[in-house]
Amino acid sequence: MSNKKKRNAPHNLQNLQRNLNPIITIDESKGESLFMIVDFSLPKWNHVRRIMSKRLANRNITSVIYAGTPGPDRTVTNKQNILYMNDAPEAKFWEAYKALEFLYKTAGGTVEIRNYDGKSMQEAAALMKRLDHAKVWIGDECDRINL
Numbered sequence: 001m002s003n004k005k006k007r008n009a010p011h012n013l014q015n016l017q018r019n020l021n022p023i024i025t026i027d028e029s030k031g032e033s034l035f036m037i038v039d040f041s042l043p044k045w046n047h048v049r050r051i052m053s054k055r056l057a058n059r060n061i062t063s064v065i066y067a068g069t070p071g072p073d074r075t076v077t078n079k080q081n082i083l084y085m086n087d088a089p090e091a092k093f094w095e096a097y098k099a100l101e102f103l104y105k106t107a108g109g110t111v112e113i114r115n116y117d118g119k120s121m122q123e124a125a126a127l128m129k130r131l132d133h134a135k136v137w138i139g140d141e142c143d144r145i146n147l
Helices: 013-020 090-106 121-128 139-142
Strands: 031-043 049-057 061-070 076-088 111-114
Touching: 031 061, 031 121, 049 076, 049 090, 061 090, 076 090, 076 111, 090 111
Parallel strands: none
Antiparallel strands: 031 049, 031 111, 049 061, 061 076
């Protein structure tokens, strides 16, 4: 008899969304893809403003903008001031981005853009891991830590 702990039945997407309550989800089966992740920060402040965006099948952009404290794995905790932009033309997204960029650069801040447009989620995750943009677990690593 094995002492190996049995995993629960595989989670379906709706249960995961309800349990994890993500602020943005990407469904590749609907033609969605990760677009960009942008961090804005000011010197001597332990906060960032982050834009997470996805490209929809119709080429429009849906994004969420929030502020919070970055952790060691580059996730942002204590999310606040959450704003959504849903199904907007790409030009509208760039207008919002340029306004934030202007404000932060005027105040001496920095802007870090991570562009994942045109990549599958698997490719984007591999790139995040390789460039240390985020703590990412892929394949067997997920099983090892029971994700």
